[in-house]
Amino acid sequence: MTLDRQSDLPPTAPRGVGHLRGDRSFPAAARVALGDTQLRRNIGKATGTIRAKRAAVVGEVPDWEDLREAGRALKADTMARLPELLVQLEDNVTAAGGTVHWARDANEANTIVTDLVRATGSDEVVKVKSMATQEIGLNEALAEAGIAAIETDLAELIVQLGHDAPSHILVPAIHRNRAEIREIFLREMPGVDPALTDEPRRLAMAARAHLRRKFLSARVGVSGANFAVAETGTLSVVESEGNGRMCLTLPDTLITVMGIEKLVPTWRDLEVFLQLLPRSSTGERMNPYTSMWTGVHPGDGPQDVHLVLLDNGRTATLADETGRQALHCIRCSACLNVCPVYERTGGHAYGSVYPGPIGAVLSPQLTGVEDNASLPFASSLCGACYDACPVKIDIPEVLVHLRARHVEERRADERLPSPEALSMAAAAWVMADPARYATAQKATRAARLLARGAPARIRSLPPPLSAWTASRDAPAPPRETFREWWARTRGSDA
């Protein structure tokens, strides 16, 4: 994690997917974020650094493209056989002494975990960073039951103590600078040294001392899972601070909440993903801590092991032949770091637990396309995310598909055609006839009268085209159309 960022965003409530729906659309939130030049500078610097690290370590692997293709094929095969593989996983976890629970949605998952914690008599759990538990709002559900959930990843701890929301999948406190972190620690961390400075090492040591006390006293650990191996019932968490290893081994009870898509069929398949993930996420050749556990081992580690398998919109996503590839995601965050939109707005503007390009295709599908409806439009469709994705998710294809679904669903609800539908119908009418098209091209040239500067740009168009120029210039039409150029240089009509 980074301790020298220098800006902040308007805080949003740290709740899961769906909790923020309707609060604000991406365009409105992005407008606020774009007004913060310090934020743009900091996110740009951070993502640029991670991009360079990733490019260097990916460039070392001669068969990187083959690895990506292997990752894509393994995920596609897993999704095609998901029901049988999940049953195989359940059988093997159970045979190894663990207990498997099935949760249809966030409420069911939160109830299962809350009841399990209550049964231990504990009022505190230590947590490994987990997107699935953020998605279901587990911390808030536990708090309502009087159970404190302590985040132990350093960046997540900063976000939690600051009553803030994560803004990046991998670097959740990317928007906090170290002076702010010092203030948060002094204000919120019991027993912290009042002479604490904002030196990164001192801040990390303060967090370490605070967390050690929690690790040694906690009787329940809660985690997500990066992977689950169906053939052995093994669960795996990859992390880089060692806090995960503590949470997974010290408590008596371990509860893992995992989306049903995190499955791999065989142990051998991990070979592919454990090469793809660290290089794509932190730009490291190998992950510092890769923990794996299979059920219960007498006298060694947690003796009460639970796995909560979470659907929460995933089977509905799986039913969409184009959209289902979003379930292949291994949460590396490479697509965030290359996205020109994310780089300018940061993660809070997405208003969803999953920000950036993957959030734009995953969140609307998990909640229903009309919730988070603006997210599929939060993209320039440049394709950088597709190129960076280690499992070759064609994010632009899914974005276009979700935009079309949104338009179709909205059309079904509207009595009158929208301005967009009217303009598309007009464009289709013009383009259906060569003579109409040529006339329209010539007429468009009149807009040159509005152009200023060199190169000529149009700063303001009359309504309804003013919606375009409200946030960007329009290029001035050329003096000569393509057809006129063709006729002039080739001597015949194009």
Ligand code: SF4
């Ligand atoms: S969509 Fe691909 S690049 Fe983005 S987080 Fe998921 S695996 Fe990584």
